[in-house]
Amino acid sequence: MEVLTPQMMAKCDRETIDSGYPEILLMEAAAYGVARIAVEILKKEFEFKAKAELKLTFLVGKGNNGGDGLAAARILKNWGYQPEIIFSTEAEKLKGVNSKNYELASLNQVKYYHFSDLKEAQFLSKIENSDLIIDALLGTGIKGELRGNIKNIINLINQKRQSKPLTLAVDIPSGVIGENGRIAGEALNADYTVTMAAYKRGLLLYPGRDYCGQIKVVSIGIQPETIEKNSDSLKAFKQQEAVRLKPDRINNGHKGSFGKVAVLAGSRGMTGAPLLSTKAALRSGSGLVYLLTAEEIEAQTSVQLEEVVGIPLVSKKGMVSANSFPQILQFSKKVDLLAAGPGLGRSSEISDLMEKILKELELPLILDADAINAIKNLELLKKYKGELILTPHPGEMSALTGISIEEINNNRIEVARDFAEEHGVNLILKGAATITAAPDGRAYINTSGCNGMATAGSGDVLTGIVSALKAQKMSCFEAAALAVYLHGRAGEIAAAKTSNYALIASDIIDNLPQVWQSLE
Numbered sequence: 001m002e003v004l005t006p007q008m009m010a011k012c013d014r015e016t017i018d019s020g021y022p023e024i025l026l027m028e029a030a031a032y033g034v035a036r037i038a039v040e041i042l043k044k045e046f047e048f049k050a051k052a053e054l055k056l057t058f059l060v061g062k063g064n065n066g067g068d069g070l071a072a073a074r075i076l077k078n079w080g081y082q083p084e085i086i087f088s089t090e091a092e093k094l095k096g097v098n099s100k101n102y103e104l105a106s107l108n109q110v111k112y113y114h115f116s117d118l119k120e121a122q123f124l125s126k127i128e129n130s131d132l133i134i135d136a137l138l139g140t141g142i143k144g145e146l147r148g149n150i151k152n153i154i155n156l157i158n159q160k161r162q163s164k165p166l167t168l169a170v171d172i173p174s175g176v177i178g179e180n181g182r183i184a185g186e187a188l189n190a191d192y193t194v195t196m197a198a199y200k201r202g203l204l205l206y207p208g209r210d211y212c213g214q215i216k217v218v219s220i221g222i223q224p225e226t227i228e229k230n231s232d233s234l235k236a237f238k239q240q241e242a243v244r245l246k247p248d249r250i251n252n253g254h255k256g257s258f259g260k261v262a263v264l265a266g267s268r269g270m271t272g273a274p275l276l277s278t279k280a281a282l283r284s285g286s287g288l289v290y291l292l293t294a295e296e297i298e299a300q301t302s303v304q305l306e307e308v309v310g311i312p313l314v315s316k317k318g319m320v321s322a323n324s325f326p327q328i329l330q331f332s333k334k335v336d337l338l339a340a341g342p343g344l345g346r347s348s349e350i351s352d353l354m355e356k357i358l359k360e361l362e363l364p365l366i367l368d369a370d371a372i373n374a375i376k377n378l379e380l381l382k383k384y385k386g387e388l389i390l391t392p393h394p395g396e397m398s399a400l401t402g403i404s405i406e407e408i409n410n411n412r413i414e415v416a417r418d419f420a421e422e423h424g425v426n427l428i429l430k431g432a433a434t435i436t437a438a439p440d441g442r443a444y445i446n447t448s449g450c451n452g453m454a455t456a457g458s459g460d461v462l463t464g465i466v467s468a469l470k471a472q473k474m475s476c477f478e479a480a481a482l483a484v485y486l487h488g489r490a491g492e493i494a495a496a497k498t499s500n501y502a503l504i505a506s507d508i509i510d511n512l513p514q515v516w517q518s519l520e
């Protein structure tokens with residue numbers, strides 16, 4: 001599913017209207033979507049209340065977002081509900097389709113008030129006594145910080161956060177900036193968001209994402225071709241993409257058919273990381289997993305994971321030495337890919353080794369953690385003879401690019417895309433709202449995951465999953481995006497059992513089986 005900026009969405013609206021599709025019909029479809037989802041929520045949350053008893057309060061602004069709200073209020077009135085509208089602005093000053101929808105709502109006798117005519121206590125009592133608030137104050141047309149009545153309305157509601165009723169946002173929670181997910185001073189916290197035609201970036205990027213609750217996308221009559229033409233190949237990765245992309249398994253396969261993964265990882269004191277990566281690879285469908293690690297710790301790691309084949313490498317002071325390169329080169333001919341980095345440690349030897357690997361190997365490489373930290377010359381990425389997937393967290397990304405962590409997090413999509421395009425790599429920029437970017441400009445925003453995954457070793461698990469998927473002959477970009485999604489789902493399922501507080505990285509691996517089952 002495409003993820004658009006407000007400008008791209010407006011272009012889709014405009015082209016559809018210019019092609020002869022009446023604007024008021026687009027609005028009607030949007031409103032119908034809102035009304036339908038409102039009914040679903042009411043039926044679920046207030047099973048035993050009669051329609052006429054339910055209190056629905058529409059907060060309506062003066063733009064088209066307000067127009068959607070007005071039309072939805074009228075539709076619900078015609079379905080037997082008793083919605084009330086509170087206008088942030090003078091209803092008589094509405095223009096175009098919004099004015100028409102005001103007329104229609106009035107004709108259908110929807111009750112309305114103006115915020116300016118209500119005393120603060122009256123307004124708050126209306127809010128507190130509502131079963132559902134429908135937020136149609138501001139949509140993607142927001143400019144600058146919140147101001148005027150809309151600011152007052154949102155401030156008043158947010159001050160009473162404890163007693164705030166269920167809230168359904170129309171298109172985007174008012175105050176969230178559609179372009180980037182930043183907040184225009186304040187924003188209304190929604191439990192549900194019904195968004196029109198496609199995701200807007202601000203719904204999936206933090207902090208905006210925290211304000212959206214459950215997001216539903218409704219179709220409003222804009223053709224998929226129009227959306228695709230006006231989008232920039234940024235998509236949301238969800239369960240349906242996972243089901244579509246998961247690698248096939250052949251019934252007459254043998255362990256070699258499902259991919260041979262070599263993991264170059266671990267050092268003295270960091271024996272957990274290689275175990276997490278290799279075990280995650282085994283739990284993600286790989287037929288054979290080898291662990292190439294410092295000879296000093298090889299025996300120890302092999303004892304802990306029976307299914308992994310240990311390959312001891314020449315080491316120095318507990319770390320893999322640069323002199324192990326001929327062994328790695330030799331071994332690389334036996335496997336489908338090499339994943340390097342987890343727990344390797346930092347030393348000039350590791351940097352030298354990574355330089356040799358990037359100069360001389362040809363198989364697909366997945367670089368994480370210390371393998372990324374060891375890259376001193378970015379030119380080597382572009383020159384690498386095989387395919388590359390890099391999986392930095394924002395700290396590693398900052399070290400790699402010189403861009404501050406703050407700037408990276410404020411521009412996750414652009415930073416990930418620019419790097420992937422400039423250096424010809426597939427990039428997973430980790431962290432909440434992980435971005436996966438391909439060298440050709442395609443990118444995904446991930447929709448799974450939870451804050452419990454911010455725990456040591458969680459990235460090592462991801463490396464293992466990516467490796468297994470790539471070894472099962474997926475393209476690098478799709479293997480990376482699917483791995484990020486599965487990792488996030490496994491984290492969510494784990495957190496539902498352990499809580500986000502208690503989640504540890506191995507819980508993510510333990511819940512991979514359930515995630516795989518959900519794709520069958």
Ligand SMILES: NC(=O)C1=CN([C@@H]2O[C@H](COP(=O)(O)OP(=O)(O)OC[C@H]3O[C@@H](n4cnc5c(N)ncnc54)[C@H](O)[C@@H]3O)[C@@H](O)[C@H]2O)[C@@H](O)CC1
Pocket residue numbers: 013023026027030061062063064065066067068137138139140141142143144145146147148150151170171172184196220
């Ligand atoms: N154009 C179309 O045909 C469609 C538009 N749709 C809806 O239209 C919305 C976008 O409509 P608009 O472009 O009219 O924009 P909005 O409805 O988001 O509102 C823009 C108005 O809000 C006020 N405003 C802007 N920034 C403000 C701030 N910081 N503080 C206080 N007031 C502020 C301004 O007066 C401006 O006119 C979408 O989010 C969606 O809900 C849908 O109806 C689908 C069809």
Ligand SMILES: Nc1ncnc2c1ncn2[C@@H]1O[C@H](COP(=O)(O)OP(=O)(O)O)[C@@H](O)[C@H]1O
Pocket residue numbers: 369393430431432433434448449450451452453454455456457458459460461462487
């Ligand atoms: N708040 C969060 N929400 C969702 N996923 C998160 C969050 N914080 C971290 N993660 C995920 O957890 C993993 C952490 O990886 P990383 O930082 O490399 O940890 P480590 O180096 O300890 O293994 C990444 O996949 C990241 O996207």
Ligand SMILES: [K+]
Pocket residue numbers: 065135136137138139169170171172173174
């Ligand atoms: K809104």
